[in-house]
Amino acid sequence: MFGSDFKKKFEYYYGTQADQFSFIRIPRILLLDEAFSALSLSAKVLYSVLLDRMGLSMKNKWLDEENKVYIIYQITEIQSDLGFSKKKAMDYLTELEKIGLIEKKKRGFGLPNIIYVKSFIAHQSSQRSNEMRTSQEKDLVHRSIEIGTSELMR
Missing domain, CATH: 1.20.5 (Single alpha-helices involved in coiled-coils or other helix-helix interfaces)
Known part of the structure; x- marks a missing residue:
């Protein structure tokens, strides 16, 4: 799949160039703690993306009546951002919900669900x-x- 021609297309980073990107961080405890061993790696990556999106929610002041931060991240966005099929995106959200790391709240009227990202x-x-x-x-x-x-x- 990755031939030598493919390898030649990428350049090295020089000096401070490596600081120009933002990164999604996966909390170490999700990878190493036995309590999270039932989660698939893809669900852990999705949770990390959800954590990252909390920053955007804070900027938008997306807080409910109890002052809890929530995000709006539609299945189609998850599919597009992470390359998951619709079924897989829903499966990974279900994994996170079952273990208690997220809580979904339906809004009705064709509006997307609110997702509360809970603290690990x-x-x-x-x-x-x-x-x-x-x-x-x-x-x-x-x-x-x-x-x-x-x-x-x-």
């Missing part, structure tokens, strides 16, 4: 607090064993 950080902080709690529990167990042992030696 909530999972991360609850996981960390569980790890801390587990670590603290282990400390207590070790302390109680140490105290018990020292009391026996008196």
Whole structure:
């Protein structure tokens, strides 16, 4: 598929040229944390694009009555931007919705759905607090064993 002729068409970046592009960032936790292992890589990429579009929503002041930021990203736009078929775009949105990373709200009257992009950080902080709690529990167990042992030696 990629012959040597294809390879010759691309130029190198020089100096600060590499800073001229914006990039979609995929949160590391989506790739490495077991809680997100059920998500396909394409769903993770879509979620990252949805996160990126939150910036546009903030500029447009797209906030609901509860001050929650939302985006409007139609299936046709997802298809065009990411090269997904309609079915795949809908499947990836469903994956994200099932795991709780997005919530769709229908508006009716032929208007596109509103999408609330939820924070993956909530999972991360609850996981960390569980790890801390587990670590603290282990400390207590070790302390109680140490105290018990020292009391026996008196």
